[in-house]
Amino acid sequence: MSLKVGKQLKSLETVLLLGFFIITGALSVLSAQGRTRRYVWKVEKRYKSVDCFKKLVITINGSAPGPTIYAREGDTVIVEVINGLITENTAIHWHGIRQIGTPWSDGAEAVTQCPILPGEHFFYNFVVDRAGTFMYHAHYGMQSSDGLVGMIIVSVKPGFVEPFKYDHDRNILLTDWWHKSKSEQTTGLLSKPFTWVGEPQSLLIQGRGRYNCSLINDDTLCRNNNTDCSPYVLKVDPGKTYRLRVGSLTSLSALNFEIEGHNMTVVEADGHYVAPFLVSNLYIYSGETYSVLITANQDPSNKYWIATNVVSRPPNTDTGLAILNYRQQSSGSSPSTNPPIGPLWNDTAPRIRQSLKIKAHRDHIISPPKTSDQTIILLNTQNKIDGYIKWSINNVSYTLPQIPYLISLKKNVTDAFDQSPAPVSYDYQSYDIYSVQTNPNATSSSSIYRLEFNSTVDIILQNGNTLNPNNSETHPWHFHGHDFWVLGYGTGKYDPKTDLEKNSNLVDPIMKNTVPLHPYGWTAIRFIADNPGAWFFHCHIDPHLLMGMSVVFEQGIHRVGKLPSSIMSCVPRSD
Amino acid sequence: MSLKVGKQLKSLETVLLLGFFIITGALSVLSAQGRTRRYVWKVEKRYKSVDCFKKLVITINGSAPGPTIYAREGDTVIVEVINGLITENTAIHWHGIRQIGTPWSDGAEAVTQCPILPGEHFFYNFVVDRAGTFMYHAHYGMQSSDGLVGMIIVSVKPGFVEPFKYDHDRNILLTDWWHKSKSEQTTGLLSKPFTWVGEPQSLLIQGRGRYNCSLINDDTLCRNNNTDCSPYVLKVDPGKTYRLRVGSLTSLSALNFEIEGHNMTVVEADGHYVAPFLVSNLYIYSGETYSVLITANQDPSNKYWIATNVVSRPPNTDTGLAILNYRQQSSGSSPSTNPPIGPLWNDTAPRIRQSLKIKAHRDHIISPPKTSDQTIILLNTQNKIDGYIKWSINNVSYTLPQIPYLISLKKNVTDAFDQSPAPVSYDYQSYDIYSVQTNPNATSSSSIYRLEFNSTVDIILQNGNTLNPNNSETHPWHFHGHDFWVLGYGTGKYDPKTDLEKNSNLVDPIMKNTVPLHPYGWTAIRFIADNPGAWFFHCHIDPHLLMGMSVVFEQGIHRVGKLPSSIMSCVPRSD
CATH class of the missing domain: 2.60.40.420 (Cupredoxins -  blue copper proteins)
Incomplete structure (x- = not known):
């Protein structure tokens, strides 16, 4: 199994190298690796009646959902986004694309880039390094719920045979x-x-x-x-x-x-x-x-x-x-x-x-490391801060910094966000996940998790009760920049002593980028911190994300290449 | 009369010097000139029912209209604008304040600054150099029509006696x-x-x-x-x-x-x-x-x-x-x-x-120069471009550049806007202002008028027919950075040979910053190009401005001081 992990890492290095060639402009190398697919997208508001009711919709080239991106594994995708919104910024996330070597193209506003200003032409440039079904959507405020969504279909390389047939x-x-x-x-x-x-x-x-x-x-x-x-x-x-x-x-x-x-x-x-x-x-x-x-x-x-x-x-x-x-x-x-x-x-x-x-399909198992270097437990709760309703992780509701993490971390700007480490657990021995918290007050912070590069990390998502009695919700958690192994699910409170051993699958776990946390349950995932950058991990429900249900992981920031200046519009300038 | 102009210019130089002290941080000098009034404004959307109908309103510190600024002639006003809009930028114009020495504080997005990004703290810093009644409002898209408006009241200096009494x-x-x-x-x-x-x-x-x-x-x-x-x-x-x-x-x-x-x-x-x-x-x-x-x-x-x-x-x-x-x-x-x-x-x-x-009040006449160095005639018409309805000046509908004029002019970025000169007249001999244009097609351009510093310029605003027969509208034209003399109004087509002599007031014309152009009429104004910067001159009707009814004047750009980097978020960066 460790062999397979090794293989995976090796191919990652190849892609990192490929990323380097793209940055240095050695596009001719690419032709051997894959084609370049170029798109020019004008983002604009238009009146549409998508459910028969007429309202303003954010469109791409007049369409909502936007055009489907079709590419082949190994291709480079370049999307020129022209922000045609009159007073609003935007940013587009390529959901499921790991952005290996191009963390600045992840499109997560405040994490990997400043917003794209009205009138600006912004270039997303990344390699689709694995075949499969992916998506894209605005990652700025709640813009995706106004229609800026679409799909990315990456087909397999020629000669590769998928484990199923279709017409x-x-x-x-x-x-x-x-x-x-x-x-x-x-x-x-x-x-x-x-x-x-x-x-x-x-x-x-x-x-x-x-x-x-x-x-x-x-x-x-x-x-x-x-x-x-x-x-x-x-x-x-x-x-x-x-x-x-x-x-x-x-x-x-x-x-x-x-x-x-x-x-x-x-x-x-x-x-x-x-x-x-x-x-x-x-x-x-x-x-x-x-x-x-x-x-x-x-x-x-x-x-x-x-x-x-x-x-x-x-x-x-x-x-x-x-x-x-x-x-x-x-x-x-x-x-x-x-x-x-x-x-x-x-x-x-x-x-x-x-x-x-x-x-995982038996012919396509990527085996996880047998043990992890670190376990982080994330308690999901609804809370209050100054009377405002929030969602919190280990009683911390996140606030986004003015300077995106990728930039402040890479440039070592230490006053851009809360430098104290984000909490790795909660009081799991005495906490009652089936009740409304006795003291629902939370704090807000922009602190993050800084991971050792290439270390193996387990995340335990632990659900709890909301502010309403007898209510626990489903939260789909999405990780940027990574696929993770889904080790297991359980109901009730996760027991760190026994649950991983008893209730997890280390044999043929599926890898995913989004996983549900079921009501009153827990979900255990494992990943390798092998993608240099700063990466959002958050509940994919837009209102929950807006209300603070998110964390950020840093890893190998010093291995990140030179950041493009185009991502820095919100960073105070010295010129 | 030329003496009075001289006096005016002299006081202008004093204020320019004052502006220099502000920039260099010599704030102690200011205390002799006036107080500093500081404001911190959080701009946010809130639900309000200002006309009993509940809708989202842009508020300042929770209020719409925003707080009134009270200051005394010669005071420095510093407004820290915190953009609390979630995905929208903003910019605030200080309407009637000439911004002598501080053209970057005029708040005209795309002319004097980049927009203020969400989360940003932007400082407007300017001297209110003349007593009177002024206003402020968003100058970005049509944001002012969502409630971002307010007043500025500048009282006279101690000992100054106004020419009327009130309780x-x-x-x-x-x-x-x-x-x-x-x-x-x-x-x-x-x-x-x-x-x-x-x-x-x-x-x-x-x-x-x-x-x-x-x-x-x-x-x-x-x-x-x-x-x-x-x-x-x-x-x-x-x-x-x-x-x-x-x-x-x-x-x-x-x-x-x-x-x-x-x-x-x-x-x-x-x-x-x-x-x-x-x-x-x-x-x-x-x-x-x-x-x-x-x-x-x-x-x-x-x-x-x-x-x-x-x-x-x-x-x-x-x-x-x-x-x-x-x-x-x-x-x-x-x-x-x-x-x-x-x-x-x-x-x-x-x-x-x-x-x-x-x-003008007889005790407060500021006499205009008797002649002008240049006359610019601006025909106001409704037009079409590619089937879109536009407003045009001399058949050119303006488009705003991505890099604000003040920045591209000062930094000599020559590809930021159309460098050809904007048209100084129209075909006034054969043009029928009472009819719909035979060919209503216009062009769009970002070209501007570049004026000789300290020259005297006459502007003739000439009204015409809209795209509908027998229809001509009222356009209130507002000049940034200047007060101008209102020389006269007339109906019909302005005749450059006779109208200035016959129908203008050079004795006691009022100075204003906004003047109406009446239906099928003309309005003649005169100003001195003595305020270094780039200045908007536009119809103050929001939809008309959005549809292209504007021009920009440059003057003395090389006399403008070092631009603050805070106005440059939309300028591509080199770092």
């Missing part, structure tokens, strides 16, 4: 949608009294939803026959097998995804091959991607609903719908059946069962 | 108000098809208006008994005389202002003393300030409406109302009379008559 490849992006602007949502979340965003007005499949316009009764604002909101139709040929790459970039919602009458075989998760298993419902959390195979083996004279429903929160949103059509069918009508209503929203057990089922 | 001093700021956000308004204006902002939902007096909530019928959104929108009450003591400092920062509307039963004596305009004249209606355009004297000499047992109505555009907005109460009156009830409906909106004659009445 066609399709993408399906899932999002949730509000009629209030993110500016309104943000102000409510950061105000006293607190105003919650509420459940979404719609669930979107491929950027299209359907709000019931009769609730508004204003044709200028909402028309159900608007073509902007006509449902996505997946056309299939009878007998063929389809790889559906399903990604979720919801702002809030955990989802169930199903296709009426068609079982799905899960074969990929976050860019890693999964030991295949069959589901009729796929649970998917914000920040996750899955590839599922479906075979068009049902009665081709029928139509079938593709449906998504909210789970884990009391559902107050209509089912998100698209249509599966066999090729011969006309596009006009809907299936004759009632749309699926999804599984019980508050039944956690099948969701944990799915989490436990996701293991 | 009390009060401020009244007039604005217009929309329920759509500026982001929605902006997107509509810059889109194809064009979406006009429409007439305002309310007119606000001191930041308070009253929308008829029964039109919405949603208590959570609009309640007419909300205290946020209770009308401003001006309490007066019988027999006393009040100086009302009235300013307009409307986004669109030209206004009439009146106080039921009380005539007003106009005594100050834009910080200059006016030969007093009596009005019952005061016409006021966006960007203008006036001081009027009223005496509380009416029946103190009655209440009186303070009212503002839209003129110059078909009025579709209810009268903006406040209440004048004699001290003994309870505050609760409204006047028993019907609110004034204002003058006929489309009767231009009385508005031109008021313009012509505004002359």
Whole structure:
């Protein structure tokens, strides 16, 4: 097993070297390694009626979701982002791309770069070093919930044989949608009294939803026959097998995804091959991607609903719908059946069962180190600071610094953020995860975790009760710059003495970049701190992130190459 | 007369010297010249119901309008602006303050500074070198129309006797108000098809208006008994005389202002003393300030409406109302009379008559040079570029450069904007100002006017027809960094051969910083290019400015001191 880790590290070094060549402009070397894919994206607000309700949407080249990036493993992707927002900045994160050698292209505002100013042309330049299904989205305030989202499909190198077969490849992006602007949502979340965003007005499949316009009764604002909101139709040929790459970039919602009458075989998760298993419902959390195979083996004279429903929160949103059509069918009508209503929203057990089922494909196991050098326990709680509602990790709610970490760390600016180490644990012996905290007051800090380069680190995500009695929420945690091994899940309080030994999988754990923390449960992950930079690790629920549910890890900062000056607009200048 | 010009220039040099001391940090010198007034302003979005309708408003320290700045002539004002907008930048212009020696504190984004980023602390530092009534407002996108506005009151030096007497001093700021956000308004204006902002939902007096909530019928959104929108009450003591400092920062509307039963004596305009004249209606355009004297000499047992109505555009907005109460009156009830409906909106004659009445007070005449070195004629027209509706000057619609002019000019960055000179005239012999242009297509450019330092320049603003037949609009033109002499107004096409001689006032012209251009008319102004820097000159109607109705003048750029690095966040950096 240690051999395999060694192999992985070796290939990492190759990519680091490749990164070096890119920086020094030796682009000719690249042609041997992969193609360069160039995109020019104008980011602008436009009026759209994606769920039939007309509102301002952040678009890329006029589209929301934005264009899908198609590349091949080893390719270089260059995206020129032109900020056409009039008074707003932006930043785009390439979700699942590890940015090896290019930590400044991660797009996490305040962590790896200053925001992109209106009128600015900013270049993201990175290598997609592994095949799989990835995504991108704004990583600035709550801009992604206004529509700046999209997918990245990285195909395998020529000659590489994937551990499953299919005839066609399709993408399906899932999002949730509000009629209030993110500016309104943000102000409510950061105000006293607190105003919650509420459940979404719609669930979107491929950027299209359907709000019931009769609730508004204003044709200028909402028309159900608007073509902007006509449902996505997946056309299939009878007998063929389809790889559906399903990604979720919801702002809030955990989802169930199903296709009426068609079982799905899960074969990929976050860019890693999964030991295949069959589901009729796929649970998917914000920040996750899955590839599922479906075979068009049902009665081709029928139509079938593709449906998504909210789970884990009391559902107050209509089912998100698209249509599966066999090729011969006309596009006009809907299936004759009632749309699926999804599984019980508050039944956690099948969701944990799915989490436990996701293991590495036997031919594609990357074995984790057998032991770790350090364990960090992160207690997830809802708290209060000066009467404002916050989310905290070990009772610390993060605040972002004015100068991005990558810059202040690399340039050794010591007054840019709180230099005291972030807490590595909580009082786990006496803490009652099933109760509202006796003293819910937290502190806020910009402190971070500084890791020894190449060390192996375990993270235990520990869930607890919110500020409401008998309530614990699902948090999908996303790591920038890394894939991690998912060692295990459990309910109740994680016991550091016994749980890792008893309840973890060191044989064939899946690697992911986003993992759910289930209500009142724990999730254990392991990673190697081998990617020089400063990396966000946070709950992928937008309001939770805004309310402080995040940490930052530094590793090997002195190995980071020269930072591009284009990331520094917010850094005070000396000239 | 040339003597007086000489005196003015001499005092200008003194202030320039003073500016130099500020820059070099010799603050002790200042104490002899004036006090330093320090302000710390947090700019944030909050929900407010300023006209009873709840919407997001940009506030300063929680207030919209922001706090009034009170200072004395010669004082230094330092405002630390903390941008608490989450994803938006900002910039604040000190309207009417000439920024002599501190052109980088003018607050005109893209002209004198880069925008202030979220989280940034930006310091505006300037001397208020002349007593009078001034204002401030956001100068970035259309942010001022979301509430970032306020007043600056500069009192005279001790011992200085103003040419009129009063017992009390009060401020009244007039604005217009929309329920759509500026982001929605902006997107509509810059889109194809064009979406006009429409007439305002309310007119606000001191930041308070009253929308008829029964039109919405949603208590959570609009309640007419909300205290946020209770009308401003001006309490007066019988027999006393009040100086009302009235300013307009409307986004669109030209206004009439009146106080039921009380005539007003106009005594100050834009910080200059006016030969007093009596009005019952005061016409006021966006960007203008006036001081009027009223005496509380009416029946103190009655209440009186303070009212503002839209003129110059078909009025579709209810009268903006406040209440004048004699001290003994309870505050609760409204006047028993019907609110004034204002003058006929489309009767231009009385508005031109008021313009012509505004002359310098005989004891405070600053005589203009008798001749000018250069005359620039600026034709104001509505145009099209690629099907987008624009406003143009001599058929050029301005576009703002990425690097602010002050910076690129001072640092001699020649590719930052169009270096060809902006056009100094139009084809005035054959152009028909009464018709829609035969070819309404315009070009866009970032070119500017570069003026010889200390030269005397005449500007002729020439109005024309819009894209609609038989329509010409009112444009209030505001000059940054300067007061100018208003030489005259006329109707029809300005004739350069005869009009200056026949129809201009070189004896006692008022100096102003904002002047109206009336429908189908012309306005002639004169100024001395004696303030080193780059200065905006533009229509003060927000949508018109956004649509390109502006020019920029450079003068004495090499005399500008070292630029503060804090204005340069949007300039590509070399480190």
